[in-house]
Amino acid sequence: MGSDKAQLDWRGVPLVVHVAEILLATVDGPVVVVAAPGQDVPSLPERVERAVDGIADQGPLEGIRSGLEALTGRAELAFVSSVDAPHLRPELIRLLVATIGTADAAVPSVRGFTHPLSAVYRVSLLGVVSGLLDGGERRARAIAEVCTSVFVDEAALRADAALLAVDPDLRSLTDLDTPEELAAARTI
Numbered sequence: 001m002g003s004d005k006a007q008l009d010w011r012g013v014p015l016v017v018h019v020a021e022i023l024l025a026t027v028d029g030p031v032v033v034v035a036a037p038g039q040d041v042p043s044l045p046e047r048v049e050r051a052v053d054g055i056a057d058q059g060p061l062e063g064i065r066s067g068l069e070a071l072t073g074r075a076e077l078a079f080v081s082s083v084d085a086p087h088l089r090p091e092l093i094r095l096l097v098a099t100i101g102t103a104d105a106a107v108p109s110v111r112g113f114t115h116p117l118s119a120v121y122r123v124s125l126l127g128v129v130s131g132l133l134d135g136g137e138r139r140a141r142a143i144a145e146v147c148t149s150v151f152v153d154e155a156a157l158r159a160d161a162a163l164l165a166v167d168p169d170l171r172s173l174t175d176l177d178t179p180e181e182l183a184a185a186r187t188i
Helices: 015-026 062-069 090-099 123-134 142-146 154-159 161-166 179-187
Strands: 033-034 047-050 077-081 105-110 118-122 149-153
Touching: 015 033, 015 077, 015 090, 033 118, 062 077, 062 123, 062 142, 077 090, 090 105, 090 118, 090 142, 090 149, 090 154, 090 161, 105 142, 105 154, 118 123, 123 142, 142 149, 149 154, 154 161
Parallel strands: 033 047, 105 149
Antiparallel strands: 077 118, 105 118
8 A cells, every 4th residue: 555554544534543433333342453563553532442463563463363362351252354444334243243153253255255354253262363373374364264263155245134235245345455446445
């Protein structure tokens, strides 16, 4: 992208604030924004907590570890979102929470691509995530590969009337990687 995605303007607010506000309006528990060490994070809404990766440059898996650590003892489930998900819908989060059952994770999987940064994980997976990192793993999708996971496919996503009514194109699962994608997302 060429700049910090958290700081990108999304309709007058930093993108990280936009995503945090969606989560605040959707979940009953704490909302935690995880930053890299030294990352400048804009002022966050009240009730949004800030955590910092314990180790720099370890990728999204370290961010998930830091978030799970911040939630330990305070929540059973954590919805993990990347910061660059401007079209995230509460209905997706609710569907994944309703789908997890007794599994460790509920992860969307559309057209053969899993979305580990738009998924629900049990906070009790902290030890598993730490073990993956200690073993040199950096991929977020590795969590779902080593634990009991429910993969929510496109058919299941589209079968949910609440989600389909507000997100028929499943834009909740779209992230922004280029200035062109950002510009296109702003037109929606």
